[in-house]
Amino acid sequence: MQENISLKPFNTFGVDASAKYFSEVNSTEELIDILKPSNSQTPFLFLGGGSNILFTKDFDGLAVRLNLKGIIEEIVDNNEILVTAKAGENWHQFVMFCLEKNYGGLENLSLIPGNVGTSPMQNIGAYGTEIKDVFVRCKVLNLETLEVELFDLEKCRFGYRDSIFKQEGKGKYVILEVTFRLTRTNHKVNVEYGAIKSELENLGINNPTIQDVSKAVINIRQSKLPDPKVIGNAGSFFKNPTIPLSQFEDLKHKFENIPGYPNGDFVKVPAGWLIEQTGWKGKQIGNVASHKLQALVMINATGNADGKEIFDFSTKIIDSVKDKYGIELEREVNII
Numbered sequence: 095m096q097e098n099i100s101l102k103p104f105n106t107f108g109v110d111a112s113a114k115y116f117s118e119v120n121s122t123e124e125l126i127d128i129l130k131p132s133n134s135q136t137p138f139l140f141l142g143g144g145s146n147i148l149f150t151k152d153f154d155g156l157a158v159r160l161n162l163k164g165i166i167e168e169i170v171d172n173n174e175i176l177v178t179a180k181a182g183e184n185w186h187q188f189v190m191f192c193l194e195k196n197y198g199g200l201e202n203l204s205l206i207p208g209n210v211g212t213s214p215m216q217n218i219g220a221y222g223t224e225i226k227d228v229f230v231r232c233k234v235l236n237l238e239t240l241e242v243e244l245f246d247l248e249k250c251r252f253g254y255r256d257s258i259f260k261q262e263g264k265g266k267y268v269i270l271e272v273t274f275r276l277t278r279t280n281h282k283v284n285v286e287y288g289a290i291k292s293e294l295e296n297l298g299i300n301n302p303t304i305q306d307v308s309k310a311v312i313n314i315r316q317s318k319l320p321d322p323k324v325i326g327n328a329g330s331f332f333k334n335p336t337i338p339l340s341q342f343e344d345l346k347h348k349f350e351n352i353p354g355y356p357n358g359d360f361v362k363v364p365a366g367w368l369i370e371q372t373g374w375k376g377k378q379i380g381n382v383a384s385h386k387l388q389a390l391v392m393i394n395a396t397g398n399a400d401g402k403e404i405f406d407f408s409t410k411i412i413d414s415v416k417d418k419y420g421i422e423l424e425r426e427v428n429i430i
């Protein structure tokens with residue numbers, strides 16, 4: 095265990111906060127040892143890839159970096175395989191591993207930063223796919239009992255960028271490994287998302303393989319999203335708000351161009367559009383900005399921002415959108 099460690103290398107915003115104590119664990123046994131009641135007076139913070147976290151202050155407790163590694167494959171039948179990855183496996187490398195073996199189901203989720211163990215936290219999703227579509231179960235450590243438990247799809251209560259781990263299970267479990275059901279032969283290629291279709295056309299591909307879809311997704315992401323290694327960010331800072339249909343219809347009278355994606359009695363409104371329409375796209379205050387190509391992405395523009403400055407900037411955006419549209423944006427990023 096180390097003391098007073100800078101968390102700057104452990105968050106993709108690149109903000110400098112420190113943890114009173116810091117430790118890295120390589121196995122469930124090491125994790126349990128660290129969490130034993132004698133050590134547990136201090137608060138804990140679990141770290142994956144640090145790509146969905148904003149430190150607004152120093153952490154006065156023990157930050158635990160989860161470095162559990164390993165992938166297990168279990169053939170189900172001619173078409174299906176269960177693939178289990180430990181929490182500390184890098185997500186994109188895991189997706190690439192599956193694609194090299196020609197296992198289908200994760201290709202649309204290529205190049206999402208972070209670790210496998212964090213993927214159920216917000217049911218990571220992109221380009222028409224979410225992990226819930228291929229999720230089987232995850233193994234978790236119950237922090238109260240220090241017992242290992244299994245959570246199946248139903249128990250995880252996945253929603254849009256949401257799960258039990260962000261709601262009533264928040265702070266109660268550490269995810270140790272995740273199992274996915276993938277295809278081996280009859281792949282269901284999902285190219286419904288407009289940008290994937292046009293990128294495949296650009297690449298001259300008519301009958302895409304799962305590897306082609308991954309390539310298209312990677313190209314799109316690289317052209318649109320800032321690389322955290324170059325500019326500190328945590329991807330989409332806000333969720334796309336879902337509002338009642340009646341509220342959307344009222345707004346449509348006032349703002350006829352407002353985009354919306356109906357879902358039953360609700361409509362999802364793109365947060366990026368709301369941020370752009372309130373004049374924040376590309377705008378910079380001090381060290382923080384909304385990205386010029388992706389309004390939804392807050393960036394550490396100078397590299398010198400602290401977490402509080404990024405948080406305050408995001409509050410200004412929330413206030414502007416609320417004033418103009420009466421819609422309350424919700425932060426997707428985990429605020430510490």
Ligand SMILES: Cc1cc2nc3c(=O)[nH]c(=O)nc-3n(C[C@H](O)[C@H](O)[C@H](O)COP(=O)(O)OP(=O)(O)OC[C@H]3O[C@@H](n4cnc5c(N)ncnc54)[C@H](O)[C@@H]3O)c2cc1C
Binds near residue numbers: 143327
């Ligand atoms: C450029 C960029 C693009 C992105 N694009 C997408 C996207 O398309 N779709 C999407 O869904 N997300 C996206 N994200 C967000 C992010 O990549 C995901 O949310 C990812 O799953 C976070 O993983 P992580 O390991 O980095 O999490 P961390 O930031 O390390 O942790 C996030 C939260 O989970 C907790 N935690 C971490 N590991 C565990 C564990 N094993 N058990 C319990 N709690 C844990 C942490 O304490 C923290 O509260 C993007 C981020 C960036 C920087």
